[in-house]
Amino acid sequence: MENNTTSEENEKEQKSTKDENGQQDEHNTTEDESGSKEEQSATKEDNVEQQQEEQKEEKRQESSEASGFGSGIPKESAESQKSWKSQATESKDEKQRQTTESNTIESIMVGKAWELCNATAGYDYIPCLDNEAAIKKLTSRRHFEHRERHCPEDPPTCLVSLPDGYKESIKWPESRNKIWYHNVPHTKLAEVKGHQNWVKVTGEFLTFPGGGTQFIHGALHYIDFLQQALKNIAWGKRTRVVLDVGCGVASFGGFLFERDVIAMSLAPKDEHEAQVQFALERKIPAISAVMGSKRLPFPSRVFDLIHCARCRVPWHNEGGMLLLELNRMLRPGGYFVWSATPVYQKLEEDVQIWKEMSALTKSMCWELVTINKDKLNGIGAAIYQKPTTNECYEKRKRNRPPMCKNNDDANAAWYVPLQACMHKVPTNVVERGSKWPVNWPRRLQTPPYWLNSSQMGIYGKPAPRDFTTDYEHWKHVVSKVYMNEIGLSWSNVRNVMDMRAVYGGFAAALKDLQVTYPRSYDLLHADHLFSKLRPRCNLVPVMAEVDRIVRPGGKLIVRDEANVIREIENMLKSLHWDVHLTFSKHQEGILSAQKGFWRPDTSP
Template sequence: MQIWYDNVPHPKLVEYKKEQNWVRKSGEYLEFPGGGTQFKDGVENYIEFIEKTFPSIKWGNRTRVILDVGCGVASFGGYLLEKDVITMSFAPKDEHEAQIQFALERGIPATLSVIGTQRLTFPDNAYDLIHCARCRVHWDADGGKPLLELNRILRPGGFFVWSATPVYRDDPRDKSVWNAMVTLTESMCWKSVAKTVDSSGIGLVIYQKPITNSCYEERQENNPPLCDKKDSQKISWSVPLEGCLPIIDSGEQNWPALWPERLSSTPQSLTTEPSADEIFFEDTKHWVGLVTDVYLEGLSINWSSIRNVMDMNAGYGGFAAALIDQPLWVMNIVPIDGPDTLPVIFERGLIGVYHDWCESLSTYPRTYDLLHASYLFSNLTTRCDVIDVVIEADRILRPGGSVLIQDTLETINKLAPIFRSLHWETAIYEEQFLVGKKGFWRPISVKNV
């Protein structure tokens, strides 16, 4: 696996990690051999080691959607793609340079994020498994709020795989961290289902989140306390971290259908709504037809050159589901001012985040090959200037990439001149689809005039 060095010209990580085989420079390319601090025998062996340690994980069957915390260059998530596992890799920008930019350049799903003072932009009970290999997070900090945030987004019955020095080293500092972790996980009713060390001396522990509230109710101390029911109804956008345990509803106790059946099964989060299953299946049918008959065949888009796709207004994730057999992945964005459909997207075995398109998206420039938006822009006009959103799309999209917009003809006629002002090529199809192709033009800076 390799990328052009000039696309991500960051030599610092290559030098800093040269002994750990993360990434190396070879002529005009950067290569990623699958090594890492915790992957001494290679990431493929590490992935197999996890499943061998606890076979119930069942990569690509029971475990489909995972989060990789402090992902580095995202080799863990990249190699899991071959097992039908979709990984949301995330990390902040730190002294190791722009590792998320490396990940996206490699075509691996990733987002810039940090567990700090606010909730991550994911819904409750989203992930089947969360992984952390030597990530620099103090899980017991601030009353354990960082680990409690992982508990919020981990599905009941889901797993947390922690591979870090406190698991397998006995020096005083690591012992102290391990003891704090034991105390915290026990208070959260997480069960340690496996703990082991591989042939290279690297160890890991696997925790499992409970599927009922019985353990919470049997604790001698109500610490951490149970969350207020209304807290679970908040969309995870600009919401402070909370030091509590969400109550597990009876509807959350059942695992989704195994992959790939879960992609088309009615999500549990919709079963309580009248006619929800009918609406869901009609939506799925609509997107299969539109993608097959129009998007893949009738528009001037070279799909063979597309890997990183973003759906800016994802709904139930029907667009991404219809593209599941294509060699690409879709980041599903659910706008915060619309219906909260992100739980449905995760239940289907897809990934995504919440976002307000009146603000900048937390990603690096020029990292997506195609942006898709169905009736997004006409709904934004009352909240912000669509010119700013177009400029943000221009920032996110790679030169040579495309934008595919379905909207009213009135909105399309407003958008097309804005894209052309940025020297994009545009075409309108059937009076409802706008296809724009980004060129390599950039404004001349004043200092160069």
Template sequence: MLYPGAYVSLQFIENFKEILPVIEWGKHTRVVLDVGCGVASFGGYLLDRDVITLSFAPKDEHDAQIQFALERGIPATLAVISTKKLTFPDNAYDMIHCARCRIRWDADGGKPLIEINRILRPGGYFVWSATPVYVKDEEHQNIWKATVALTESMCWKIVNKTSVHGTSVGVAIFQKPTTPSCYKSRQEDNPPLCDSSKHVHISWDDPLDGCLPPIPAVSTEDHSNWPLAWPERLKTKSSSLSSVEPGSATSYEEDSNHWSALVSDVYLKSLAINWSSIRNVMDMNAGYGGFAAALIDLPVWVMNVVPVNEPDTLSVVFDRGLIGTYHDWCESLSTYPRTYDLLHASFLFKKQSQRCDVVDIVVEIDRVVRPGGILIVQDSTEVMKELIPILSSLKWSSTLHQDEFLVGRKVSGALQAEGNRLK
């Protein structure tokens, strides 16, 4: 079944070799953000091409598009470009796509598009397929001209402007610069460059900037502007490691080896989980993304969450070709209820319990996990003793494996009703 807009998305993806051959789906372009995504057909079609697309749209009581996307098994989240930064690191996405989204990119001094520039990788592409691109009346053309002027001030260049094959829909493709040289040659410092000494890397509850984060100068051996092709980038050390903490390169290797062995020997073999029923996964304390990397051969996708009170490793996650977000687990998560099949928490609760009540975190987990879904917790014995009665009070079942791994199962409404009837 083709959902509204799906035909255009499919035609667009299939004809991209002609529109911009350098994209190379699933090789050069791996991590994509879809803005104002509708029912996420664009991201859904790209899954078969080894492209992981995080789709987002605001919550709408009349058209729960994100809920529908998640129910289809497509990565999606609730978000809006308004007054706050998006919860992603700088230079994260290989491509950002916006089709029929009603965003005035030049509004508020251009802050919405400047925010897109922040999270777009140097050399990355912004693909815009909205009415200002192809409708020729005065109102739409004024929006087009204002947006182009803004892109030029940010040193973006238009690499193609064409129509989607077989349709009347137009598409414009812009590219972010790979070096800072253009910024230095601008006649006006507008938008200005950000003050690197004041620039906040963890974008959580921070107002939109009106400035451009500087693009670092790199050598030919450095992959900070663009990582290796997929899937090599999954296991390649990221230059972002240097900004995490001293010794993080060693920690990264240890983390990768640890999760590769643990997932293979325990999670897939010993926890009695039917992984064929799992699609939407969240790692609540993702670190370097080792858990998600160890699951890469399974038909699942993982939302890698980096808690705001933990070391900022989210840039490393994106450099590996994975997706994720910042979050404060003392607050609710931006998603619809019952949207994830499995949540994973490795040594998360002890640190969070120093900031907020564990009961609140478990209640949020209960909200996010679908009926019949699963929670895997790796933690201390003390944490397990605290969690089991809380889960029980929410009608979850739980089992312990090796006194180190707790597997909680959220009882579905039908099973719970049957259990109550039998009592």
């Protein structure tokens, strides 16, 4: 142990000092000798006390590890952290931090007077999409710039109001078929799309018959139609991760769960009101975004299949810029399913779009694998496959669309302007995207082929071992700590956002608990997120955002440094959240809290 070594060195130094003192002038006074002995005795006593304290700490640490707290939390490697301090030094520093921080935290947060947001969007307020000042300054809306993210420079610290009559959301899987009307009180979509089986108003509920423009006889029938059209899709095996563009109310993604497939449903906040809000209330993962002038917020080569059913995206326009964005996100060998009128209708406009789309996909080296008609629904689907090598790119007679420049990072996604170019298929066997991942569910716990043993992982082990350690750690924490110690009822949790995922081990650990991932409102999980944000961010707007996206009745779990846990606890109390548990040991802590229905008083 580092601490024991330090103690032994201290004792050696003290003995050496004592020997040297013995060789000093024998004419030292009796009083000096007496004082020296007292000092040495006191030093020895201090060292004994320190050793005893360290032994106690070791026992506490072992106990803590057995229960899943404290040292059970993987530590980031020394490459990303400063050198570790001794326990004694750390305790001393912690006491100093507590002294300087506790007063300010208590005084600022416990008595904080929160206010409701004064926004036109009211209870649907999304700061980055409802920034009216930024939208007014736009010089063009041609590429739907007004539907894109425009985050305010100063993050809001206000709270979003609740709709009148809001109730605790309906549990999954019943929520897939109906939601409380008062939770998402929008009827325009039902009025416009009711005849197409999207959504209907039924008493105090909004109901979702499971159909849509392209699958009037149910989403499951349509999903099975695609499987029959191309066996190699292999839902829930080869195909696990899907992006559904222009998802509507997300029935396609909602019923893909029946085939062990998880879809990210994507739609803009537009004239159809908050389609994504319907999806999230139904407990289906979804994100508000638009295919406009910037890349979508996903890295490259991550989706097994991308789907568009009458999604109203002009794929063939402007050199195919939007289709090329799908090409960036699609794995080599992945499929694009296009179920739209140009595939199966012969109207003049449809014929022209099909002609242009055919030329574009051919120039992109996409193979048209099949076109199939669904006679029951009266629709059809074209299925394309992205190439797995660069051979076709190199043989093209015209370099259109062009290949992207070598210095263009395909993984860069935040606020990166779209370009009408393609990235090469990776050829290095240890590069992500050079081959197809293992089938699901083995993919869940098998280290990806591109994690190299020569690479040091975030926790200081070879990357593949790091990946496995992360998965095993979160399986233990989820089953032992969160279920037994915190008493979290996973049957009441559907969609989860892990706000600092690292390898995704927490999400993987939830697979057998029948909850979905990635974004929604039932549970937010933060593993050492706030201590990472704290040096560069004011945590007040962060907590306001947490409060905004968690449902009343939803929960927050935080694992972090003890002083950060105290700060978060005080903020949550000021928000009138019910803090169920706070637990701290050796500068590490855990907190569990539940949001209630409280909102600030609007009366003068």
